[in-house]
Amino acid sequence: MLQAIGLTSTPRRDRPPAVEDLTFEARPGTVTALLGPAGAGKTTALRLMLQLEPGRGITYFRGRPLHRVAHPAREIGVLLGDVPGHPSRTLRGQLRMLCAAAGVPGARADDMLQVVGLTGVHDQRIGTLPLGMDRRLGLASALLGDPHTLLLDEPAAGLSVRESAWLYDILRTHADEGGTVLYTTTDPKDAARNADRVVTLVGGRLAADQDATDFARTRLRPRVAVRTPHAARLAAVLTQESRAARRPVEVVAEGGNRLSVYGSDCASVGESAFRNGVLIHQLADETGDTRPSAQPPAPAPPAADASTAATPASDPPASAASPAPNTAAAESSPADRKAPQAQSAPALRTSRSHRTPRRSPLRPLRYEIRRLLGVPSTPLVAVGVLLVSVTLAVLLARSGRTALPALLAGWPGISPLPPAALGAGLLGAFSFGEEYRYPALTTGRGTVPRRLGLLLAxxxxxxxxxxxxxxxVVLADLEALRFVYGGDLIPVPPNWPTLCANWLGLVVGCAWAGLLGAGVFRAAAAGVAAVLAVPVVFAPPLQRVLAGVPRRTVSGLPARLREFASVEWSSAADRWVMGALRVVGQPVGVALALTLTVLLCAYVLTGRHSRARW
Incomplete structure (x- = not known):
């Protein structure tokens, strides 16, 4: 059961709160609709439940607040707006990445693609998806962890009638299996047709909490549905007669040959049509019926296309209107009928009895690897670094005045960092930068979980x-120099272990600086700025300070470490330890170490007050 108690958003700019003292329940085994016009506070209410919006109040998910849920991804499935994810990532890659985050097998991604009817387009990029496919992917993401509660914001907005019928069939199946479903809508007809209970918001406050049957009877106006080939003529006749009789009758054209007549009954409309010789094809009383009994349930529809999205017929001018009959078969487009069929909703059934709640992230290393390899930016950056480094190495070797280490690194004197360090810093900045720009771990922008497992991964x-x-980079530059100038001009330096330690420390340190900078300032550009700040801002003053300080040798440190730890190692290990100490002792090494320490402390401190979880 979902229990929202006293939800109140923080007011902004002397305006009243968008949601004020909202309390209601959504019971398991039922579909609950949160109804209200645009600006009523429906989305804000969902964000308050998920602790993505500042405010007061608390929400219990099966008796536990969100911060006490061991693993929210397996308890709550969320769809707020578009699917959050990198536009260049494929559908299958996105779901497999989320599988690692949710701690479920990667095969679950293929199962969900089959359930929502996207198997044939699993290699398509997220950025190219039309609205219908985007909603299908969002529903697959919400169901990936097999959650008990589903929270969806306007899930059927902009979808065709057939797509909407399929989506609500999925939600109905989830509720029939004992799950809790809460979705928002602005259409009272939609709420009466598809929900078991309707919670109405007006101005951010609770206006009504009713059973769907009571809602349809008390809040939806009764009407007469008329189908006639002479709709315009009959509308004019009914309007003229109602004015003459001074009766409050309202006639609304629903499109095509259909009329909705409010304030009258079948007998009066039929008599008016008979007197004026108007042919009638259908004449029926409707009072917000949830689903016409004569219409069979809509089958599972195919993958949606942007061209097939249909806007529902406009409501009458009154505050609420009754639903139109289900016309899925008539309104589906040829593109809908040609697309591959989706699997039926019962395929969602999985066992919930063997769940073992665990702290998230469950598989952070697998998640990070799939995140890194699932976008084309990673290979593009690597290839670009190799090409630039090889080109610079060949050009620098032509003059014969550049030292061998700088040649192999492709590092000209005018550049603050070699291409490999810049590329590693850029890829490191993308690690957190993409999380904030295309959030996949959470539903709100800028809310990335500050977990130790994720950071270590x-x-x-x-x-x-x-x-x-x-x-x-070193191998590519070496082979390029050998190919262009010959191998005799490239001797192996005697201090190559120290050079290797310097080189690896610089590149890895830049990667970490970019990662932590983006994590602290929530932008990839900030991570790149942190990388460039090491040689440009911090290293020069440190070099001037260290130049005026008398130097002391640490040559005996490895022996003292051996004695302190009571561990014996070879003389080669001593050389590696001394090489690492020389790396850290250089101005750039000191600046890089201080930068990483400051960024790490800032990352930890900024995460202490973060309430974001996933």
């Missing part, structure tokens, strides 16, 4: 990517 993956990029 990002640090490990970015370090591995930086090390691989550093090795590839």
């Amino acid at each position: 990002k640090l490990a993956v970015s370090a591995a990517v930086g090390a691989v990029l550093a090795v590839l």
Whole structure:
């Protein structure tokens, strides 16, 4: 059961709160509609429930507040607006990445694609999806962790009648299996047709909490549905007679040959048509019926297309109107009929009895690897770094005045950092920058979970990517120099272990600086700025300070470390330790170490007050 108690949003700019003292329940096994006009506070209410909006009040999910839910992804499925995800990621790649975040097998992604009818387009990019497919992907993402509660904001907005019928059939199946479904809508006909209970909001306050039957009887006006080939003529006749008789009759053209007559009955409309010789094809009383009994349930529709999205018929000018009959078969477009069929809703049934709630993220390393490899920016950056580095190495070697380490790194003197370090910093900045720009872990922008497992996974993956990029750059530059100038001009330096430690430390440190900078300031550009600040801002003053300080040797430190730890290692390990100490002791190394320390502390401190969870 979902229980919302006293939800009140924080007012802004001396305006009243969008939601004020909202209390209601959504019971398991039922579909609950949160109804209200635009600006009534429906979306704000959902965001308050998910702690994505500042305010007061509390929401219990099966007796537990959100901050006490062990793993919200398996308890709550959310769809707020468009599907959050990188536009260049494929549908299958997006769901497989979310599978790692939810701790479910990767095969679940293929199952969900089959359920929502997107199997044939699993390699399509998210940024190219039309509205119908985007909603299908959003529903698949919400159902991925097999949650008990579904929270959806306007899930059928802009969809065709057939698409909407399929979507509500999925929600009905989830409720029939014991789940809780809460969705928002602005259409009272939609609420009466598809919900078991209707919670009405007006001005951010609770106006009514009714059973769908009571809602249809008390809040939807009765009407007479008329179908005639002479709709315009009959509308004029009924309007003229009602004015003459001074009766409050309202005639609304629903499109085509259909009329809705409010304030009259079948007998009066039929007599008026008979007197004026108007042919009638249908004449029926409607009072907000939820689903016409003569109409069979709509089958599971195919994948949606932007061209097939239909806007519902406009409501009458009154405050509420009754629903139109289900016309899915008539209003589906040829593109709908040609698309591959979706699997029926019962395929969603999975076992909920064997769940073991765990702290998220469940599989952060797998999630980060799939996030990194699922977008084309990663290989593009790597290829660009290799090409630029090879070109610079060949041009620098032509003069013969550049040292060998700078040649192999492709590092000209005018550049603050070599291409490999800049590329590693850029990829590191994307680690958190994409999380904030295209949030996939949470439903609200800018709310990325500050979890130690996620941070360690990002640090490990970015370090591995930086090390691989550093090795590839050196090998590519070496082979290019050998090919262009011959191998005799490239001797192996005697201090190559120290040079390797310097090189790997610089590239990995830049990757971490970009990652932490983007994590603290919530933008990839901030991560790149943090990388450039090391050699441009911090290193020069440190170099001047260290130049005036008397130097002391630490040559005996490895032996003292051996003695302190009571561990024996070889002399080669001593050389590596000394090489690492020399790297850290250089001005750039000191600046990089201080930058990483400050960014890490800032990341931890900014996450202490974060309420974002997933």
